[in-house]
Amino acid sequence: MKILVTGKGGREHAILTALSESPSKPQLFAWPGSDAISPLAACVKAADLGELVAFMQREGIDLCVAGEEAWLVKERGLANMCAEAGIPCWGPRKESAQLEASKVFAKHFFRRHGIPTADFVVCDTKEQALAAITSYPIVLKYDGLAAGKGVAVCPDATEAGAFLDDVFVKRVFGEGRLIVEQCLTGPEISIFVSVCEGRHHVLMPARDYKRIRDNDQGPNTGGMGAVASRELATPALMQRIETEIIEPTVAGLTKDGLPYRGFLYFGIMLTPDGPRMIEYNCRFGDPEAEAVLPMVRGDFAQYCLAGATGKLAPDLIHFADGWSVCVILASAGYPASSHSGDVICGLDLVCGARVYHCGTRKNAAGRFETNGGRVLAIVAQAASRDAAREAAYANAEKISFDGRQRRTDIARLHFEQSL
Numbered sequence: 001m002k003i004l005v006t007g008k009g010g011r012e013h014a015i016l017t018a019l020s021e022s023p024s025k026p027q028l029f030a031w032p033g034s035d036a037i038s039p040l041a042a043c044v045k046a047a048d049l050g051e052l053v054a055f056m057q058r059e060g061i062d063l064c065v066a067g068e069e070a071w072l073v074k075e076r077g078l079a080n081m082c083a084e085a086g087i088p089c090w091g092p093r094k095e096s097a098q099l100e101a102s103k104v105f106a107k108h109f110f111r112r113h114g115i116p117t118a119d120f121v122v123c124d125t126k127e128q129a130l131a132a133i134t135s136y137p138i139v140l141k142y143d144g145l146a147a148g149k150g151v152a153v154c155p156d157a158t159e160a161g162a163f164l165d166d167v168f169v170k171r172v173f174g175e176g177r178l179i180v181e182q183c184l185t186g187p188e189i190s191i192f193v194s195v196c197e198g199r200h201h202v203l204m205p206a207r208d209y210k211r212i213r214d215n216d217q218g219p220n221t222g223g224m225g226a227v228a229s230r231e232l233a234t235p236a237l238m239q240r241i242e243t244e245i246i247e248p249t250v251a252g253l254t255k256d257g258l259p260y261r262g263f264l265y266f267g268i269m270l271t272p273d274g275p276r277m278i279e280y281n282c283r284f285g286d287p288e289a290e291a292v293l294p295m296v297r298g299d300f301a302q303y304c305l306a307g308a309t310g311k312l313a314p315d316l317i318h319f320a321d322g323w324s325v326c327v328i329l330a331s332a333g334y335p336a337s338s339h340s341g342d343v344i345c346g347l348d349l350v351c352g353a354r355v356y357h358c359g360t361r362k363n364a365a366g367r368f369e370t371n372g373g374r375v376l377a378i379v380a381q382a383a384s385r386d387a388a389r390e391a392a393y394a395n396a397e398k399i400s401f402d403g404r405q406r407r408t409d410i411a412r413l414h415f416e417q418s419l
Contacts, residue, residue, distance in 0.1 A: 003026045014377075
């Protein structure tokens with residue numbers, strides 16, 4: 001079996017690692033891939049989706065797995081073009097991927113199908129947004145894709161004004177609308193689900209940490225760490241989420257004529273009034289993927305192929321007991337900017353943990369150096385959360401590069417009380 005994964009970051013490194021460890025031992029390809037991914041998968045050169053699909057046809061690729069979200073909605077859409085070429089794709093079609101590509105689309109989907117979420121107003125101008133803000137704190141969301149940085153929780157008018165300038169004046173994220181949304185309170189949880197033509201399979205829950213500094217301070221990032229375990233939520237809570245959120249979502253996709261084959265991420269706030277939907281991602285989350293995928297047991301490759309061909313097969317995989325903790329090491333200046341070219345030391349000292357490369361490259365001397373905002377994901381598993389956390393941080397401390405940033409409270413913050 002030949003499988004191609006689209007993407008080049010830590011999530012794709014984790015997906016390819018899980019596929020490589022499958023008993024079916026598929027032959028792996030990546031587009032565009034990276035220096036760290038190349039030992040696992042042949043990196044493909046293609047200028048666009050058209051060239052990529054042509055390559056997959058020539059090579060006889062049996063399955064395409066969508067990693068990065070952008071290609072699901074660019075051009076005619078990755079899954080749509082694969083379908084036209086007769087290539088099974090584990091990732092939704094362009095029209096269905098609007099659940100992630102447009103927050104306005106998602107909010108109207110919530111409302112249409114009775115899925116609990118925060119109250120909201122859609123705004124086309126800065127003036128409309130200012131008029132819609134009646135109290136603080138308030139949540140402001142850019143409508144389109146923004147690499148996890150298009151959301152601001154604003155405690156006051158100063159921060160709200162700055163974010164509105166980014167959206168409507170500076171156009172930091174490009175052209176687009178904005179949502180003014182009620183600010184919910186409570187811990188967050190990420191639920192990963194495989195969806196296939198009206199059926200679903202709930203995977204392992206996780207929690208990520210978006211802000212750059214400890215205690216959830218500072219600006220949002222793409223994610224500074226994550227924790228995953230079946231113990232993150234009680235069976236009663238998981239049943240409530242499935243009944244009130246997941247099942248109506250899957251039914252809503254069918255009712256709206258939105259075909260879906262692939263992973264669907266549910267970002268949920270556990271408020272005092274119950275679980276409330278925050279957002280969908282139409283693929284595995286990042287860095288949650290780096291925490292969840294090492295816990296997969298069984299044949300992940302065959303599982304993805306079955307789903308992509310319309311046959312959801314939950315019996316092909318299961319998840320290990322215990323906990324998985326992911327700590328992100330970020331480059332200098334992140335998230336406002338990133339720094340490339342800083343040599344990374346200590347990778348050979350890591351023991352008892354996995355290292356996924358989020359933003360690295362090899363220099364002329366063959367050494368890994370920084371090449372992006374989030375640089376590395378250090379991930380460890382253990383029977384207890386404390387033990388997994390200790391192993392992840394102990395190994396993270398072995399790795400150094402100029403300007404390295406990390407949080408110290410991953411898998412500790414937000415565990416003050418049981419869910």
